[in-house]
Amino acid sequence: MDFSLFTDVSSILFIVLFGLITYTIIKQCRRPSGMPPGPRLWPIAGNMLSITGKHNLIEAFRELRRQYGDIYSLKLGSSWIVVINGHENLKDALVKQGDMFSDRPDNFFFTRLLQHQGIIGSSGLLWKESRFFTQKTLKDFGFGKRSLQDKIMEEVTILLKTIENTKGETFTLKPLIQGVFSNIVTSIMFNRRFDYDDPQMMKIRDMLHEHLTDSEFSGILDAIPFLESFPGDLFHAKRLLTVERKLDEFIQKCLDEHKQTLDENNILDYTDAYLSEMKKRQKEKDSVFSERQLVRICRDILLAGTDTTATNIRWAILHLICKPEIQERMFLEIQEVIGLERPPEMNDRLEMPYCDAVCNETMRVSNVAPLSAPRSTRGDVKFQGYRIPAETIVYPCLDSVLFDEKIYPNPEEFIPDRFLEGSKISTAMTKLNIPFSLGRRSCPGDVLSRQELFLTIISLVRRFKFLPPDGSGPPAKKRIFGVIFFPAEYKLRAILRN
Template sequence: MSFLGEVFTFTNVLLLLLLVLLLILWKRSQIPKDLPPGPKGIPLLGVVNINPQKMFEQFREFRKEYGDVFGFYIGRSYSVIINGEETIRDVFVKKGDLYSDRPDYILTTEFGGNQGILSNSGRSWKEQRTFALATLRDFGVGKRSLEGRILEEVEVFLDAVKEQGGQAFDVKPFIHVSVSNVLCSILFGKRFGHDDAMFLELVKLLNDCLTGAALISLIEYFPFLRYLPGDLMGLKMLKRNTAKLEAFYDKVIAEHKSKWMEGKKDDFIDCYLTEIHRRRNNSDSVFNEKELSRVLSDMFNAGTDTTATVIRWIIAYLINYPDVQTKLRREIYDNLGKDRLPSLDDRSNLPYTLAVINEVLRIGIPSFGVPHTAAQDTYINGYRIPKGCSMLLNIDSVNFDPKMFPNPDDFNPDRFIKEDGKFNDNLKILTFSVGRRVCLGESLARFEIFLFIASIVQKFELLQDGPLPPSTTPVLGITFSPKDFKFHAKLIDS
């Protein structure tokens, strides 16, 4: 064969291989007809034109085109988005047994595997969650008996705000420590001072982990990103910070073990150690110190960041809407006066305060929560849901549903007030999720948010720093948090 003939043959083979590759890529880009419909995306890459800051708006458009259940590929991962209150409740409440597991994520394995509560599934998750919920209730979570612990931190927080002397300051470190301390008193049996350098560093590490997690999550869709030089995705940083946080939990557990005796139940760790001891002869027990460390991490991380973030959002909105702040303060003065701090018993007399809180929870905290997955191949609305795929509960599709909340983009607390002036608790928002994976600490979070917000508004006028109020454009993270901001807290004369 001549040289030109060999070149021609080689070129034909390359073209044939290229054609086969294109056919494979085209085939992979086609979503099987029995899967939920959705945008097609680019072969190998999937749907890469989703803007994280605009994804909820984009998903609203997808929902109009494809319905309440749609899906798409991003990289190697297939995700199903569940929209609308009726469909969400049907999937995650009525059929919770099928859709309460967590996907087998790369990063889940990277950071401890299926342990604890947040990322766990199956029997281990059920037993850990059941134990945690029962123990938290024993320590007053969901009951008025917890009020004293919260009010203790409220008073310390108000003193810290007062010490700013009306100068502009960032409330973030103060509120994170105060909220953390409520949980610390339950989990660890102790609280930390606002000037405790070690604890302040831990809170900062936690914030850094949660803020950077959104970028790191791209590794799940495109695993090759973890091998990029340096630390462009922040994975090494997350590992360092996580290791420091775990060292803190392990140290606290070791301190408790050294003082523990059978029957000791002074705090959550004591109760868990007692449970480990009780099951010591059970070879199939899921209770051990590694699980305890992970449970502490899940509860502390979720219980601290979410509540503190909501309080910061409310402060930001009250500064943006001074008329709402004035109306809220007037309600407090009319029912409580200026001197006595609010209590949980006051909630029925402060409907507008509850309305403001719920409106911010509705409009300011967009989130999907932690993804679910199907325990087996199943069907929703006639579409096949593959076992192990990522399932996202689109809270935005309920909280911004114009049928439930007319003009949903408007900040309007009055939508939660009935004609008789009482709080409308029939309007349901899904900020804390639903079903078996509903937020474990929702009742604690709501108690804290109410007492902290009602108290700071009672004692201080919240004023913007500079020509512009705090931005209400969220920063992408595990949750959508407000951009860091400073404000003036002007003490109101008694």
């Protein structure tokens, strides 16, 4: 028998296979032409190794910026990611070319968890109409108006009483403060508040918090989607999906109650307003209004509106414990402008530049959403001399502005005076303070959140002196990163001033 024929065929097969593998490896290790620069690509791993091994993702991104400049690219799993740094670049992308940079990507987080619904997860017409309606309705329900101030102050008054009950003993702020902001949101959405120790709401708040911390795992699942079916739920996919389902169930229950009581001549809250609009539009063929969309919008507002502002306040108090002289300077201004009797109002802010500067510095240094929320390019985009292909994931790196050493020397330090120009608030500096991102997709809760921060912090400092626990030094300013930056849990004491 002649074996040479087999040998020839197998040699050819071997060469073809070898060629194919080599070609695939070379292709995997090359950036598409026109892509922004970035670290060397490795077969299969792409750039995964460039972001692992650092304390957190933000540290890794800061280091990459130092090496590759303001705009760089990374390949994580099968996705290309472009990271945009610096105020001018962010303005160019999110404002000037906002149309091209305003979609959300297709990945585990947006496709599986958010199902491209609600406001945070949707794109195109669904997003545009839902966001427009929501912003308009929230304005009608008091964003920027007195009625909202009253709601905030109602919750803050209960918070003050609860803190007073600690009688100078050591406590933790987190569970109290979360209740304040979830109640403000639920009263706007469902015209309803819950006791801080309401077991159902406590569970919801824990789930919201868990979602924002656990979402670090969803980053891994975004890059490598098949890990979702890994046995044992190692990457928390099932856990995250369960949280979503439970949030939906809670909101659906509130919604069902509203459907029974809806009176179109007496709209009491956002849910009523949405249901009424949905009815009006039911004859429209392509109406984006649906019960499912309403549930997902309420879920977004509850999630985005609770832990974010609560985290801001926890950062503020932590910094104030570390710098008691700032508390005293605020107290003097509060005494002078508002006094100790009447409740604070938003209009007071104009006459309180130092407290305003404290709020600005809190929002900056908290750096709550350092990577904003990822966007996706609608088509091929020309941007700052690069060509970014359609459906590339884009991270608007707000951290690059909020912690830019050139704008804010020693950025980790809490220095409210950065926002002052003589005795006035500096508009040039406040313009650069962009914790809510920029452009048409920036945070629609910014007005509410600024009001909550100002009214809460003023009320707290007017009533209490905040100190570390007896016999210990100031708490450590340790950051924990999930989807947002949290301060590690800390203990404190609040001593009544008056």
